[in-house]
Amino acid sequence: MIQxxxxxKTYPRTHTHALRDVDFEVKKGEFAYITGHSGAGKSTLLSxxxxxxxxxxxxxxxxxxxxxxxxxxxxxxxxxxxxxxxQDHRLLSxxxxxxxxxFALRATGNRGNMEQRALLALRQVGLAHKRKAxxxxxxxxxxxxxxxxxxxxxxxxxxxxxxxxxxxxxxxxMEILELLNDVNIKGTTVIxxxxxxxxxxRFKRRTLVLRNGELVRDDDRGGYSL
Amino acid sequence: xxxxxxxxxxxxxxxWVASVSTITTMTLSLTILAGFSLVSVNLNAVLxxxxxxxxxxxxxxxxxPVNQLVDTIRSWPEVASVxxxxxxxxxxxxxxxxxxxRQAAALIDNPLPNTLEIRLVxxxxxxxxxxxxxxxxxxxxxxxGSDAVNTFLAINDALRVGGSILIVVLLSxxxxxxxxxxxxxxxxxxxxIEVMRLVGATRGFIRSPFLIEGxxxxxxxxxxxxxxxxxxxxxxxxxxxxQLAFIPFVRDxxxxxxxxxxxxxxxxxxxxxxxxxxxxxxxxxxx
Numbered sequence: 001m002i003q004x005x006x007x008x009k010t011y012p013r014t015h016t017h018a019l020r021d022v023d024f025e026v027k028k029g030e031f032a033y034i035t036g037h038s039g040a041g042k043s044t045l046l047s048x049x050x051x052x053x054x055x056x057x058x059x060x061x062x063x064x065x066x067x068x069x070x071x072x073x074x075x076x077x078x079x080x081x082x083x084x085x086x087q088d089h090r091l092l093s094x095x096x097x098x099x100x101x102x103f104a105l106r107a108t109g110n111r112g113n114m115e116q117r118a119l120l121a122l123r124q125v126g127l128a129h130k131r132k133a134x135x136x137x138x139x140x141x142x143x144x145x146x147x148x149x150x151x152x153x154x155x156x157x158x159x160x161x162x163x164x165x166x167x168x169x170x171x172x173x174m175e176i177l178e179l180l181n182d183v184n185i186k187g188t189t190v191i192x193x194x195x196x197x198x199x200x201x202r203f204k205r206r207t208l209v210l211r212n213g214e215l216v217r218d219d220d221r222g223g224y225s226l
Numbered sequence: 227x228x229x230x231x232x233x234x235x236x237x238x239x240x241x242w243v244a245s246v247s248t249i250t251t252m253t254l255s256l257t258i259l260a261g262f263s264l265v266s267v268n269l270n271a272v273l274x275x276x277x278x279x280x281x282x283x284x285x286x287x288x289x290x291p292v293n294q295l296v297d298t299i300r301s302w303p304e305v306a307s308v309x310x311x312x313x314x315x316x317x318x319x320x321x322x323x324x325x326x327x328r329q330a331a332a333l334i335d336n337p338l339p340n341t342l343e344i345r346l347v348x349x350x351x352x353x354x355x356x357x358x359x360x361x362x363x364x365x366x367x368x369x370x371g372s373d374a375v376n377t378f379l380a381i382n383d384a385l386r387v388g389g390s391i392l393i394v395v396l397l398s399x400x401x402x403x404x405x406x407x408x409x410x411x412x413x414x415x416x417x418x419i420e421v422m423r424l425v426g427a428t429r430g431f432i433r434s435p436f437l438i439e440g441x442x443x444x445x446x447x448x449x450x451x452x453x454x455x456x457x458x459x460x461x462x463x464x465x466x467x468x469q470l471a472f473i474p475f476v477r478d479x480x481x482x483x484x485x486x487x488x489x490x491x492x493x494x495x496x497x498x499x500x501x502x503x504x505x506x507x508x509x510x511x512x513x
Contacts, residue, residue, distance in 0.1 A: 050424065054512045072511045073429075080426030092418055106229060107427035154425065 001028040001158060001189040002049060007058035009044050009213075018044040020213045021058070026191060026206075028157070031184040033200050034193040036210035042193035045210070046160050049191075050082060051075055062158070080108050083151030083188075087163035089143045091135040097122060097146045098131035101153045108154050121153040122146070125179060141172035148179055152188070159183055161192045165199060177203050233435035234442055237411040244410040245443060251403035252447035253454070255396035256493055260455040262389050263485050264476070269385060271474050273378045280349045282356065282370045285339040290364025292340065298362065299344060304351040309343040316341060339366060397496060404443060404500025408436050412508050419508070429509055436505045437498055444497025448490040456486070 009019040019041045101118035125145040165173035184190040209217035316338040
């Protein structure tokens with residue numbers, strides 16, 4: 001599904017090597033953690049997958065396509081194939097939970113049955129009853145579930161989550177992780193960037209460990225140890 | 227489209243201070259442009275009038291071959307008409323204008339020469355025709371009103387150059403006002419735009435509300451400007467037409483409509499270009 005082929009990313013202004021010769025592959029339908037301390041390169045890795053930045057060296061492939069060579073007008077098509085969940089959820093505060101989802105559908109050119117599709121996605125994260133609530137009226141855990149529903153409402157084959165449990169208490173964090181696991185069971189490839197030792201140890205899946213931009217470990221049932 | 231329009235309206239309302247400021251700047255710029263355009267059009271009309279009245283007078287020697295001269299001059303392509311005024315007609319005309327000269331005129335021989343009054347197709351050809359006339363036998367002296375026309379032409383040229391500079395300055399002011407206003411709208415909707423980009427919205431989808439916003443700001447500015455300029459011009463013409471009777475104030479709807487249409491189109495264009503500049507800066511992707 002995704003492949004990093006000897007990827008190096010340097011930020012010339014700060015002379016920072018965010019990633020050094022990172023080389024790995026995640027197959028379709030896999031669930032993988034990207035772990036490491038702050039500044040290890042997790043967010044850079046996700047930004048490269050979304051093609052928000054370009055690698056200094058190497059190539060990044062998504063669904064067999066070298067996205068480093070992708071033309072600008074093709075970027076929306078790449079991003080429609082990727083659902084993205086952030087630590088701060090990035091829900092639009094002036095829209096209800098349901099409207100946040102229909103907004104994503106409308107932005108990607110979907111027109112028919114938007115409300116039904118959005119409601120179905122909310123139902124899958126257990127929040128159909130809160131469809132009219134605005135983000136401020138939801139708990140942090142509920143906000144993150146709505147964000148996951150928004151990421152999945154367009155049925156992307158790949159879901160990226162950048163510290164999705166960073167602001168949550170341990171129980172709610174586990175709920176979110178179970179939700180991401182459900183998403184994965186239904187066939188979506190899921191990549192979670194996190195530095196939460198608890199989650200990675202309790203919910204053991206393939207773990208890629210980054211340290212100072214280098215991929216130092218790649219375990220199929222890894223746990224957190226750095 | 228309705229979504230983009232609704233978003234644009236929402237942005238204008240949400241950033242109403244920036245929107246009002248932009249509309250004010252654009253209206254001021256456009257009103258000055260409208261005033262300049264109307265002055266220019268009227269000056270052109272004065273010039274046209276003056277040029278139409280301009281004729282060349284060729285004073286002839288006694289015994290000059292009048293008929294031959296008239297035929298020659300009439301055959302020139304620059305010439306619209308030639309009228310012969312005999313010395314008797316000239317004196318009679320002078321006495322009619324100045325009756326006090328009647329007795330004096332009776333006492334002396336008629337000192338006035340025979341004259342050919344020549345009107346040109348294009349008054350700009352005056353120097354050419356003047357040179358050709360000077361070479362004709364029997365032509366003693368030539369007079370024309372080109373000095374007055376040249377003065378007006380110089381004023382018109384200066385106005386055109388000054389006006390061009392003014393247009394650039396005013397349109398730049400309007401453009402920067404729009405760019406700032408759209409930037410404020412973009413800043414306010416940063417999260418929304420970020421979400422749109424990440425879920426895979428096309429550039430066109432993200433850009434359209436801002437382009438519509440720029441279009442609407444331009445359109446509103448144009449409407450306000452015309453709302454001020456049209457009655458303002460009518461009022462000025464009404465007040466000045468009696469006092470400045472020599473100015474043929476432009477009143478025809480076609481010319482005034484053309485100016486209004488151009489101003490409106492310019493305003494909308496500035497709105498669109500300004501917002502396109504702002505959005506393209508923000509939506510640039512790494513390449």
